[in-house]
Amino acid sequence: xxxxxxxxxxxxxxxxxxxxxxxxxxxxxxxxxxxxxxxxxxxxxxxxxxxxxxxxxxxxxxxxxxxxxxxxxxxxxxxxxxxxxxxxxxxxxxxxxxxxxxxxxxxxxxxxxxxxxxxxxxxxxxxxxxxxxxxxxxxxxxxxxxxxxxxxxxxxxxxxxxxxxxxxxxxxxxxxxxxxxxxxxxxxxxxxxxxxxxxxxxxxxxxxxxxxxxxxxxxxxxxxxxxxxxxxxxxxxxxxxxxxxxxxxxxxxxxxxxxxxxxxxxxxxxxxxxxxxxxxxxxxxxxxxxxxxxxxxxxxxx
Numbered sequence: 001x002x003x004x005x006x007x008x009x010x011x012x013x014x015x016x017x018x019x020x021x022x023x024x025x026x027x028x029x030x031x032x033x034x035x036x037x038x039x040x041x042x043x044x045x046x047x048x049x050x051x052x053x054x055x056x057x058x059x060x061x062x063x064x065x066x067x068x069x070x071x072x073x074x075x076x077x078x079x080x081x082x083x084x085x086x087x088x089x090x091x092x093x094x095x096x097x098x099x100x101x102x103x104x105x106x107x108x109x110x111x112x113x114x115x116x117x118x119x120x121x122x123x124x125x126x127x128x129x130x131x132x133x134x135x136x137x138x139x140x141x142x143x144x145x146x147x148x149x150x151x152x153x154x155x156x157x158x159x160x161x162x163x164x165x166x167x168x169x170x171x172x173x174x175x176x177x178x179x180x181x182x183x184x185x186x187x188x189x190x191x192x193x194x195x196x197x198x199x200x201x202x203x204x205x206x207x208x209x210x211x212x213x214x215x216x217x218x219x220x221x222x223x224x225x226x227x228x229x230x231x232x233x234x235x236x237x238x239x240x241x242x243x244x245x246x247x248x249x250x251x252x253x254x255x256x257x258x259x260x261x262x263x264x265x266x267x268x269x270x271x272x273x274x275x276x277x278x279x280x281x282x283x284x285x286x287x288x289x290x291x292x293x294x295x296x297x298x299x300x301x302x
Contacts, residue, residue: 001281001285002281002284002285002289002290002291002292003290003291003292003293004016004040004277004280004281004292006040006258006259006292006293008120008159008185008236008238008258008259009120009159009184009185009236010159011094011119011120011159012094013040013041013094013259014037014040014093014094015039015040015277015280015292016040016249016253016258016259016260016280016292017039017040017249017259017260017262017273017276017277017280018039018040018041018042018043018094018096018238018259018260018261018262019036019039019041019042019043019261019262019263019266019273020043020240020261020262020263020266021043021044021045021046021096021098021122021124021163021261021263022045022046022069022071022098022263023262023263023264023266023267024042024043024044024045024263024266025044025045026042026044026045026081026085026089027039027042027085027089027092027093028085028088030266030270030273031092033270033271034271034274035092036092036093036273037092037093038273038274038277039093039273039274039277040093040094040259040277041093041094041095041096041119041259042089042092042093042094042095042096043096043097043098043122043187043261044081044085044089044095044096044097044098045074045075045098046073046075046098046099046100046124047075047077047078047081047097047098047099047100047110047114048073048075048077048078048099048100048101048102048106048110049077049078049101049106049109049110049113050077051075051076051077051080052072052073052074052075052077053072053074054071054072054073054074055070055071055072055074055207055208056207056208057207058205058206058207059071059072059206059207059208059211060206061196061205061206061211062196063194063196063213063215063217064217065215065216065217066194066213066214066215066216066217066218066264067213067214067215067264067267068194068195068196068205068206068210068211068212068213069191069211069212069214070206070207070208070210070211070212072208073100073124078099078110078113078114079113081097082113082114082117086117086118090118090119094119094120095118095119095120096118096119096120096121096122096161097114097118097120097121097122098122098124098163099111099114099121099122099123099124100124100125104137104146104147104150107123107125107147107150107151108150108151108153108154109154111123111151111154111155111158111160112154112155114158115154115155115156115157115158116156116157116158118158119158119159120158120159120160120161120185121151121155121158121159121160121161122161122162122163122187123147123148123151123160123161123162123163124163124190125137125138125143125144125147125162125163125165126138126139126163126164126165126167126190138163138164138165138167138168138174138190139165139167139168141170141173141174141176141177142177144162144164144174144177144178144181145177145178145180145181146181147181148160148162148177148178148180148181148182148183149181149182152181152182152183153182159184159185160182160183160184160185161183161184161185161186161187161238162178162181162183162185162186162187163186163187163188163190164178164186164187164188164189164190164225164229165189165190166188166189166190166191166192166221166222166225166241167192167193171188171189171225171228171229171232172228172229172231172232173232175188175228175229175232175233176232176233178233179233179234179235183235184235184236185235185236185237185238186229186233186235186236186237186238187237187238187239187240187261188222188225188226188229188237188238188239188240188241189218189221189222189225189226189240189241190212191211191212191213191214191218192212192213192214192218192221193210193211193212193213194210194211194212194213195209195210195211196211214241214242214263214264215242215264216242216244216264216265217242218241218242219241219242219243219248220242221241222239222240222241222242222252223239223241223251223252223255225241226239226241226252226255226256226257227255227256227299229256230255230256230257230297231256236258237256237257237258238257238258238259238260238261239252239253239255239256239257239259239260239261240252240260240261240262240263242264243260243261243262243263243265243276244265244268244269244272244276245275245276245279246275246276246277246278246279246280246281246282246283247279247283248260248276249262249276249279249280250280250283250284250295253292253295253296254295254296254297254298254299255297255299256296256297256299257296258293258296262276280292
């Protein structure tokens with residue numbers, strides 16, 4: 001059995017397979033199926049200062065090899081998370097708090113509130129399924145740098161991950177902007193923006209009209225962007241986008257990711273994370289690789 005633990009910004013993960021934000025809640029439902037300690041970590045449902053009801057329904061639609069969602073960051077608010085879920089989740093696995101805001105002050109406030117009580121903070125500045133507010137901060141590099149700098153200033157001990165949008169001119173430029181702003185790590189990609197149409201009604205399926213596209217169909221795009229970002233910065237990268245099996249996770253790590261996040265696969269296979277951990281270990285064993293860290297950034301271009 002290979003050594004699977006990884007360390008990012010001094011934070012330890014029992015293995016490199018992390019549950020992606022928005023697909024795992026706070027872990028309680030999945031823990032009814034299996035012990036979520038099997039996950040290397042959990043990136044929480046996106047947290048805001050105040051509770052959010054989310055977008056009108058329907059807010060989920062299927063495409064070909066993808067899904068679209070416009071849930072709209074429905075969450076109970078940071079205080080309820082701290083009160084009801086944080087201690088339990090920390091007893092299980094490494095906790096990454098995914099945070100969002102409508103304004104720069106929102107981002108600063110929630111980072112300050114979570115500083116020192118979660119393992120890492122992941123800035124959600126790139127969610128494409130919220131109608132208005134701070135989500136557009138993830139598009140322009142100058143805005144990425146600004147929000148990163150302000151949030152980093154609000155943190156004394158907790159490492160900061162900036163989650164990058166794929167809906168940009170250059171992922172490398174935005175990765176460098178996050179690094180310049182003081183990010184300790186970047187994660188990518190967040191969902192692409194898309195639409196599914198009901199041709200009988202001649203209307204978009206989703207009430208929000210557009211939503212975030214995720215799932216197996218986006219993996220080639222995500223993999224290319226992770227490679228470009230990882231080779232544009234000197235800080236660690238967490239890769240995600242369409243991972244459904246151990247070989248997918250390995251491909252992202254070969255492209256430069258220190259760890260991966262698994263999202264949509266949790267919807268199609270409730271046991272996706274422990275299965276992907278097992279498949280990753282089996283591949284490493286079959287190839288005589290004793291430590292998962294040895295495959296990071298080993299991709300050879302033609």
